[in-house]
Amino acid sequence: MSREVAGLHAVRGVLFDMDGVIYVGTRPLPGVREALDYLASTGRTFLFVTNNASKTPAQFVERLAEMDIHVQPEQVLGSAEATACWLAEQVAQHGWVKGPVIVMGQDGLKVALQNNGFELTTDPHAATYAVAGINFKLTYEELADVTLAIRHGAKYIGTNSDLTYPSERGPLPGAGSILALLTAASGQQPLVIGKPNRGMYEQALARLNLTAGEVLMVGDRYDTDISGAIPLGLWTAGVLTGISTRAEFEHASPPPDLIADDLPHLIRQLRQVD
Ligand SMILES: [Mg+2]
Numbered sequence: 001m002s003r004e005v006a007g008l009h010a011v012r013g014v015l016f017d018m019d020g021v022i023y024v025g026t027r028p029l030p031g032v033r034e035a036l037d038y039l040a041s042t043g044r045t046f047l048f049v050t051n052n053a054s055k056t057p058a059q060f061v062e063r064l065a066e067m068d069i070h071v072q073p074e075q076v077l078g079s080a081e082a083t084a085c086w087l088a089e090q091v092a093q094h095g096w097v098k099g100p101v102i103v104m105g106q107d108g109l110k111v112a113l114q115n116n117g118f119e120l121t122t123d124p125h126a127a128t129y130a131v132a133g134i135n136f137k138l139t140y141e142e143l144a145d146v147t148l149a150i151r152h153g154a155k156y157i158g159t160n161s162d163l164t165y166p167s168e169r170g171p172l173p174g175a176g177s178i179l180a181l182l183t184a185a186s187g188q189q190p191l192v193i194g195k196p197n198r199g200m201y202e203q204a205l206a207r208l209n210l211t212a213g214e215v216l217m218v219g220d221r222y223d224t225d226i227s228g229a230i231p232l233g234l235w236t237a238g239v240l241t242g243i244s245t246r247a248e249f250e251h252a253s254p255p256p257d258l259i260a261d262d263l264p265h266l267i268r269q270l271r272q273v274d
Pocket of ligand 1: 020220
């Protein structure tokens, strides 16, 4: 392991991936309430972080409440919100033009961009930015318009690059598959914000107002959740309630700081260093 696990007592905030960590499908995983209570009792904050860009924070809160997990909208960061905040930051701090955005996406993404002060357009020639993510109702016309916008010079930005997402029917096309189509059609590569890219983690740290060394990222997928957090200096924990196996976490290079069977096991490990 890269660092002494005893250093974990310095952790002030925890980022939880959602699917495979907090719930699987519509079923909550054991120990969520106890884990959040333990963090509160030790003066720590938390944020749920998901690459899912289809929902608004309020819709995430509603979905979690159906599983008896009760959080505030500001305690959930989806990649739609992260992408919109990131783009607003580029405008405010790095001199990017505050121009109209053409969107391939759903409410989660459109509302997030509007809340961050961006005007939306459907005119390929008027768009300064082309922001794309999952859209379960996409049409050929929308694909055509976003392709034309990118070809016309709109800066191409993606919410996340997950090629598939899990469903009862099996893996279905995810945001990354839509980005792949737009890339093939436009000849341009997107700048992607969602995990494992740094944009998402930076927005999460800003939301918690903590530095990387004060934050633990908990995830079930090494490639999505853990691999991008390690180079930024976050503490990392892999849990075995989702995609990656213990062997995959152990043999990854570098491995996460902790590997836990589930959330109760993770909290027992945190208690040992507190
Ligand atoms: Mg997951």
